[in-house]
Amino acid sequence: MVNRQFVLAARPEGMLRESDFRLVESSLPPVRDGEMLVRARYLSVDPYMRGRMSAARSYAPSVEIGEVMTGGAVAEVVESCNAAFHSGDIVNFQMGWQEYAISNGAGVRKVDPSLAPISTALGILGMTGLTSYFGVVEVCAVKPGDTFVVSGAAGAVGSAAGQIAKIRGARVIGIAGGAAKIDYLRGELGFDDAIDYKVVPDIAAALRDACPDRIDAYFDNVGGTTTDAVIAHLNTFARIGICGQISQANDTAPSLGPRMYRHLLVARARAQGFLVWDFAPEHANALSELAGWIASGRLKYREDVMDGFESMPKALIGLFRGENIGKRVVRVA
Amino acid sequence: MVNRQFVLAARPEGMLRESDFRLVESSLPPVRDGEMLVRARYLSVDPYMRGRMSAARSYAPSVEIGEVMTGGAVAEVVESCNAAFHSGDIVNFQMGWQEYAISNGAGVRKVDPSLAPISTALGILGMTGLTSYFGVVEVCAVKPGDTFVVSGAAGAVGSAAGQIAKIRGARVIGIAGGAAKIDYLRGELGFDDAIDYKVVPDIAAALRDACPDRIDAYFDNVGGTTTDAVIAHLNTFARIGICGQISQANDTAPSLGPRMYRHLLVARARAQGFLVWDFAPEHANALSELAGWIASGRLKYREDVMDGFESMPKALIGLFRGENIGKRVVRVA
Numbered sequence: 001m002v003n004r005q006f007v008l009a010a011r012p013e014g015m016l017r018e019s020d021f022r023l024v025e026s027s028l029p030p031v032r033d034g035e036m037l038v039r040a041r042y043l044s045v046d047p048y049m050r051g052r053m054s055a056a057r058s059y060a061p062s063v064e065i066g067e068v069m070t071g072g073a074v075a076e077v078v079e080s081c082n083a084a085f086h087s088g089d090i091v092n093f094q095m096g097w098q099e100y101a102i103s104n105g106a107g108v109r110k111v112d113p114s115l116a117p118i119s120t121a122l123g124i125l126g127m128t129g130l131t132s133y134f135g136v137v138e139v140c141a142v143k144p145g146d147t148f149v150v151s152g153a154a155g156a157v158g159s160a161a162g163q164i165a166k167i168r169g170a171r172v173i174g175i176a177g178g179a180a181k182i183d184y185l186r187g188e189l190g191f192d193d194a195i196d197y198k199v200v201p202d203i204a205a206a207l208r209d210a211c212p213d214r215i216d217a218y219f220d221n222v223g224g225t226t227t228d229a230v231i232a233h234l235n236t237f238a239r240i241g242i243c244g245q246i247s248q249a250n251d252t253a254p255s256l257g258p259r260m261y262r263h264l265l266v267a268r269a270r271a272q273g274f275l276v277w278d279f280a281p282e283h284a285n286a287l288s289e290l291a292g293w294i295a296s297g298r299l300k301y302r303e304d305v306m307d308g309f310e311s312m313p314k315a316l317i318g319l320f321r322g323e324n325i326g327k328r329v330v331r332v333a
Numbered sequence: 334m335v336n337r338q339f340v341l342a343a344r345p346e347g348m349l350r351e352s353d354f355r356l357v358e359s360s361l362p363p364v365r366d367g368e369m370l371v372r373a374r375y376l377s378v379d380p381y382m383r384g385r386m387s388a389a390r391s392y393a394p395s396v397e398i399g400e401v402m403t404g405g406a407v408a409e410v411v412e413s414c415n416a417a418f419h420s421g422d423i424v425n426f427q428m429g430w431q432e433y434a435i436s437n438g439a440g441v442r443k444v445d446p447s448l449a450p451i452s453t454a455l456g457i458l459g460m461t462g463l464t465s466y467f468g469v470v471e472v473c474a475v476k477p478g479d480t481f482v483v484s485g486a487a488g489a490v491g492s493a494a495g496q497i498a499k500i501r502g503a504r505v506i507g508i509a510g511g512a513a514k515i516d517y518l519r520g521e522l523g524f525d526d527a528i529d530y531k532v533v534p535d536i537a538a539a540l541r542d543a544c545p546d547r548i549d550a551y552f553d554n555v556g557g558t559t560t561d562a563v564i565a566h567l568n569t570f571a572r573i574g575i576c577g578q579i580s581q582a583n584d585t586a587p588s589l590g591p592r593m594y595r596h597l598l599v600a601r602a603r604a605q606g607f608l609v610w611d612f613a614p615e616h617a618n619a620l621s622e623l624a625g626w627i628a629s630g631r632l633k634y635r636e637d638v639m640d641g642f643e644s645m646p647k648a649l650i651g652l653f654r655g656e657n658i659g660k661r662v663v664r665v666a
Contacts, residue, residue, distance in 0.1 A: 058599050059569075223594050236392075242598045258587035261556050265575045265606035266391050273598035 001028045006097035006312050008063045012053055015250045016320060020053065021069065021097075021313040028100055035102050036080035040095060040309070040332040044072040044122040045316040046156075047221075050249045059275055069097035069312075072127060074111060074118050085110075092121040097312050099332060115291060117303075123156055123327030124301040125290060131243060131276040132160035132219075133286045136168065139241035139274045140217040144169030147211050149230055152221030153194065154181035155319075156301075156327035157243060161219045162191050163299050170217065173210045175203075175226055177322050184325055189300060197226055204229040214238075222247045224255060231260045238269040250320055302326030308333060334361045339430035339645050341396045345386055348583045349653060353386065354402065354430075354646040361433055368437050369413035373428060373642070373665040377405040377455040378649040379489075380554075383582045392608055402430035402645075405460060407444060407451050418443075425454040430645050432665060448624065450636075456489055456660030457634040458623060464576060464609040465493035465552075466619045469501065472574035472607045473550040477502030480544050482563055485554030486527065487514035488652075489634075489660035490576060494552045495524050496632050503550065506543045508536075508559055510655050517658055522633060530559055537562040547571075555580045557588065564593045573604040583653060635659030641666060 002025055009022035031037050051058040052070050063070055073095035077085050082105045085091065093108040095101045111121045123129060135157075136142050148165040152158040153174025162172045162185070174185040177198040185194040193210045200206040207215070207229055214235035220227050223245030231240070248255050264271060279286070293299035304324040306315045309332045319328060335358055342355035364370050384391040385403050396403055406428035410418050415438045418424065423444040428434045444454045456462060468490070469475050481498040485491040486507025495505045495518070507518040510531040518527040526543045533539040540548070540562055547568035553560050556578035564573070581588050597604060612619075626632035637657040639648045642665045652661060 059601065220594065223592060227592075227594060242594050245595045245598060248592065248595060254591035256589050257592045259556060259560075259581065259590045261553065261560060261575050261604070261606070262578045262581060264604060265578060268392065268606045268608055268611060270603060270605040271594070271597060272603040273594070273601045275601055278601060 001100070002026075003028050003098055003100045004309060005068045005099075007066050007068055008053055010065065011055055012050070012250070014252050016050065016053070016313075016317045018313045018317070023310065028102060031079050031081050031102060033081050035104050036082045036085050037078045038075035038091060038095070038101055038103060039078050040073045040075050040099050040101075041090070042074040042119045042122055043095075043097060043309070043312060043330045043332060044127075045312065045319060045328050045330065046071070046128075047244050047246045047249060047319055049316055050320070070094060071097050072122055074121050075101070090118050090121075092126060099309055116294065119303055119305070119329050119331075120301070122329050123303060124160060124294065124299070125287060127276055128156040128327055129160050129290045129301075130279070130283055130286055132157050132164055133290060134276060134279040134282070135219050135241040135243050135274060136161050136164040136217075137286075138279065139272050140165070140219055140239045142168045142170050142217050146170040146216035147173070147213055147235070148217045148219070149173045149175065149207070149211065149215050150219040150221070151175045151226050151230070152244065152246060153185055153191070154325045155221060156324075158219070158221050159185070159189060159326060160299065160301065161243075163189055164293075165217070165219075166190065166192075167293060167298055173207075175222075181325055184302075204232060207233050217241075219243060220245070224248060225257065228257050228260065231263045232258075234263060234267040234269045236267055236269075238267050240269065240271040242271060242273040246320065304328040306330050334433070335359075336361050336431055336433045337642060338401045338432075340399050340401055341386055343398065344388055345383075345583070347585050349383065349386070349646075349650045351646045351650070356643065361435060364412050364414050364435060366414050368435050369415045369418050370411045371408035371424060371428070371434055371436060372411050373406045373408050373432050373434075374423070375407040375452045375455055376428075376430060376642070376645060376663045376665060377460075378645065378652060378661050378663065379404070379461075380577050380579045380582060380652055382649055383653070403427060404430050405455055407454050408434070423451050423454075425459065432642055449627065452636055452638070452662050452664075453634070455662050456636060457493055457627065457632070458620060460609055461489040461660055462493050462623045462634075463612070463616055463619055465490050465497055466623060467609060467612040467615070468552050468574040468576050468607060469494050469497040469550075470619075471612065472605050473498070473552055473572045475501045475503050475550050479503040479549035480506070480546055480568070481550045481552070482506045482508065482540070482544065482548050483552040483554070484508045484559050484563070485577065485579060486518055486524070487658045488554060489657075491552070491554050492518070492522060492659060493632065493634065494576075496522055497626075498550070498552075499523065499525075500626060500631055506540075508555075514658055517635075537565060540566050550574075552576060553578070557581060558590065561590050561593065564596045565591075567596060567600040567602045569600055569602075571600050571602040573602065575604060575606040579653065637661040639663050 077089040148170035154176040185191040224247035410422040481503035487509040518524040557580035
């Protein structure tokens with residue numbers, strides 16, 4: 001049986017290119033006892049994948065040249081010799097960038113198709129939604145009356161983070177680029193304000209206008225000059241959750257900016273990097289809460305669906321161009 | 334009665350100068366009911382005073398031009414119309430840079446001269462020692478086996494912080510400038526290692542050598558390139574306590590350095606600014622613990638005593654040149 005996979009062809013230098021990936025065909029071995037064969041239905045693309053392609057230190061090992069790209073998927077069980085899974089089951093696991101995989105069931109979570117569209121297991125009811133949840137609730141420790149700012153606000157994580165902060169009683173300001181994103185944040189998602197960083201002449205001034213009482217909590221997805229401006233406008237005892245640094249992802253040299261420790265000192269603020277897996281024991285409870293908010297209409301989400309396995313590289317590269325509103329996934333035919 | 338005071342003459346630009354201060358004479362009013370007259374015995378000089386001289390935002394109001402410089406003192410009660418204080422009592426409070434003051438007793442703490450030299454109420458048994466204590470215990474949350482790094486390690490706060498981290502079971506590396514300081518840290522204070530930032534060609538390489546298991550906790554007094562190097566070598570779940578940024582204190586423009594959020598993200602580390610006053614309810618217990626460690630010989634301290642009220646400006650300016658080992662105070666004749 002023939003499988004198609006994307007392997008890492010080259011370590012990217014600067015902005016990702018399609019030539020950093022290579023589509024290969026391989027044959028799948030037969031399914032052995034305890035194993036199952038699954039077919040990808042949706043593959044996730046996420047900014048963290050850029051880090052895995054690099055040899056630089058990160059929180060997880062790098063993908064080696066020639067190795068299948070890492071990534072989450074929603075897949076359907078095609079054939080099972082594992083008693084816990086049956087043909088037709090929908091599952092979610094780190095399948096990698098491939099159309100088929102054989103799994104022994106380790107780390108595989110079943111997805112209930114009656115709860116929500118199965119693709120949401122990669123987004124609002126998966127790693128993305130959980131990242132937003134723990135960033136807002138645990139790391140930013142958002143409380144009623146806080147002024148909460150989120151960068152990358154129209155992305156999968158940012159759009160949920162802002163809504164969760166609103167549910168917790170904060171005044172929410174999103175930072176994003178482009179009129180469509182700003183409209184989405186102010187309109188459909190009900191953010192209190194939104195700043196278009198591509199249009200405002202001075203993001204620091206825009207933040208001062210939007211946050212007259214300064215900033216109590218900041219959910220950072222982007223880093224760079226946006227974050228510099230936020231840090232200079234913190235309120236006393238502010239909390240910063242560092243979730244991503246997408247503006248720096250394709251840099252080839254360390255990015256220089258104003259040193260910001262004095263701002264943390266003066267505000268007695270806290271900046272903390274975090275990873276959704278640090279909260280694994282609490283994931284199940286958080287998923288229930290997220291599902292409840294979706295059901296009651298308090299938490300909205302969008303998916304940006306691209307079609308065809310072969311579009312994976314384009315889909316990922318587009319994240320770094322800010323193409324997407326909401327969670328980008330690739331539907332595999 | 335004639336009093337001598339130092340008032341702020343000018344907002345400093347760049348490095349402090351003696352001309353930023355002006356010595357003035359004034360007359361003291363008579364002591365009224367509920368008040369007392371005190372005479373300074375020791376005046377404190379501390380890096381935070383540079384911040385008070387500037388109009389830039391800080392955690393406390395700026396000193397106005399013409400206003401008496403702010404600062405802590407150990408003083409002796411000369412005359413009292415306040416039932417809680419008697420002539421001859423030794424007290425500690427924010428007296429400011431002056432030889433005499435009239436106080437109503439608010440915020441005044443009595444010092445027991447039988448416990449330790451009274452000057453220590455400005456240092457190891459005062460704000461300085463408490464800053465070290467809460468920075469290590471609460472903010473850096475140092476635990477046995479941690480690799481702990483402190484910058485400004487031979488200063489008043491740094492030298493105590495390193496010893497407290499050792500008492501808590503950490504491996505302690507100090508960063509300081511000059512052979513005398515390095516000898517002091519390695520010898521008298523028993524630090525596990527010390528790095529002379531003025532001598533090593535590459536502080537990042539020196540840190541990698543001294544901390545093969547990376548850095549679990551960092552007590553930052555200096556900021557700048559030293560801190561840049563530490564942040565790039567953090568261990569997972571590292572904690573950074575931001576206490577001071579003395580290397581930046583006299584800067585006239587924002588200091589540029591490599592942006593470091595990605596390091597915090599990759600290490601899932603936490604950086605937190607703090608102030609000793611944030612822990613006020615716990616001060617009394619901490620002072621008991623510090624006094625016990627001093628009595629048992631586990632916690633050592635040095636004082637750098639300068640003589641004469643008129644030397645206050647020189648004493649403060651010298652802090653920013655790294656002149657002192659241990660806590661600098663001025664003995665008032």
